[in-house]
Amino acid sequence: MIRAEGASLIYHDHGREVAACRDIHLTVRPGEFLGILGPSGSGKSSLLYLLCGLKIPTHGRVLFDGRDLAAMADDERSRLRLGEFGFVFQQPYLVGYLSALENVLTAGGGRTDPDHALGLLDRLGLAEKAHRLPHELSGGERQRVCVARALYGRPRVVFADEPTAALDRRNGEQVVRLMNECRDGGALVMVTHDEHMLEEADRIVRLDDGEILSVEPREGRWREAGISNGIFREPDPLR
């Protein structure tokens, strides 16, 4: 569905070249939960922006359904984001003078469908608070409104960039769980530096210094974890 072919993103920072992403080869498959894991500054966000067309690669290309994102006009990429993608950002950004419900309605390229939006808010446990303004909601509630907004247009891919970073552990896990449950067949690409948040991921991309270290299926990870647990148990000096 989305395919990066040797995509690189180089920033010019005061005359110095910073390679945020280097020679990325990656495919996002329909309906999968793809985790992108890496330390801060490793280029996770940059990769996400490349995949969703908010940034254009300086080398290589990114294709959506076989179409090169870089070849599209700015407006066309915008319409693609509105119609096919959903977004959850690190900060729970909402429009301050719009209610939770209205904020959800700002997304999606189709016709306004308040019932669908209310249904999503209900599934996210916000039925009672649909008409509150953002400042009347807690951080976790706000991020759940953002999740509802990301899902409202029935996107084919939801992009989430550290959606849990501004939340405590409990709220963070809840947001990820709900995002995963409510995506109704859409793919989920989630960036995080916290491996715990990726327990339900199908595949995990490990990133460091702008380069992909590994792309592992989660099943494999479980097996690895089992093995490493075994390895751990044996040489434990306290036993």
Add this chain to the structure above:
Amino acid sequence: MPSFRKRLPRPLSPITYLVRNPGKTVPLTAVILLAVLLIAGVVAIMDSIPYSIRTIYGYSRLLLFAGPRGESQLTQEIVERFQRQKEVPVERIAVVRAAPTVVRSIVGKWPFAIIGFEQKDLAYALGRMGTRRLEGRLPKQGMAEAVVSEPVARNRGLKIGSVLMSPDDTDNFSPFPVKVVGIAQSDEWFMFADKDYIRGNHFPPIDVVLAFAPTLEDQVRLGAWARSEFKGERVQLLSFYEVERDAKEMFRILYAILNVVIGILVSVIALMVAMLMNIHQGQRLVEFGLLQALGHTRRRLLARSLTEASLLVVVGWILGVALSFGLLATFKAILLDPQAFAMQLWNPQAMAYTVAVPAVVLLVACGTVVWRFRRFDPVGIVERRLV
């Protein structure tokens, strides 16, 4: 069925922002409103001065003065030349005497002529001035009596029996107290007396010719004929043409100054409002960045911002015009009308001046919005690199 359906919420409609943020939109609207009020008020009051000239001396549309200059014997010749010409029909020629008095205007006293008619011409002159009804009577031959029109009576505070001119009134001097014996219900400003009284008691000792054409168009043509006929001769002409010409000339410089002042005012206000708008736009960078990241096109967001600004400015202007109209009407009714001071309530020129405020505000506001959107990276916003 559709009538039962709840109206769909329109979160990104420009109205939504304007209505939900009264703390930002109301002060801006108020500044534009006040600016419009200020400019409309100043221009309306300024304009009322030349307008007063046209109103007070408006009766000159209905007649043509032709007086000898420095040679009092010329009067008879002037009469004959008016009678001889075949170009413009002349309905009546009256030989009159005039004396100086004053009327009050918004900017002080202005000279005004009391005209002494022969008894045979008095009723005609009153009719010519569009008199609908005469309260009281006409001045009698040789008596210190006058008939004034209703606006003059209001302006000078005169009733029947009041003294219009007197020996101890330096502005309105006459050796005998001249009493008002009639008030003519007319919209024109005029004071008429008996010719014999004026001839016997006032300078200048000159008989002046008043020529009346049958229609207003003929009156204009008669003026044009007289200007070419008497060109270079010792004849002084006075008609609405001269009144207009002098009023225009008198106010040319004043209007130039007014234009500069209003230009500066408009610039200051427009700059201020545009700056405020710019600050409000700046506070909404997160909103714009977020919506753009979600996939709203730059063009759509730009259109929304421009619509918001336009609505704000247009609403401010309309409210300002409505309020100016109301306040000026009140001002006119309470302060001007009792003294018959003239002011145009519906003044297209004042309205045209006020358009400059919303126009410049809109231009500057839109300019800054476009400039802001031109190079705007939503990633910088959602990544919190900017803001």
